[in-house]
Amino acid sequence: MTCEELLQLINEMVDGELDLSVAECRQFAEHLAQCNPCQVVVDNIRKTIQLYRAGEPFPLPQPLQKRLVEALRHRWQERFGPVARARGNNP
């Protein structure tokens, strides 16, 4: 199996159009075991699919996250007033 053939198989798998035969599966694994560029490609695709399925957000860059939190806090205080602190200490 060549790299092109392997990438073609991956494309079809991602599209959900492929059922690998046992022989193809073995060729796939054998190629992957000795081809570093293809390992990287497969690893990236696997991570992307896992992220997609897990529905996890990508981490925001720190400055953007800080601005977002500040904007949300500002909106909250506009609507609900200052955030109460240490609630429950004085009934």
Ligand SMILES: [Zn+2]
């Ligand atoms: Zn390869």
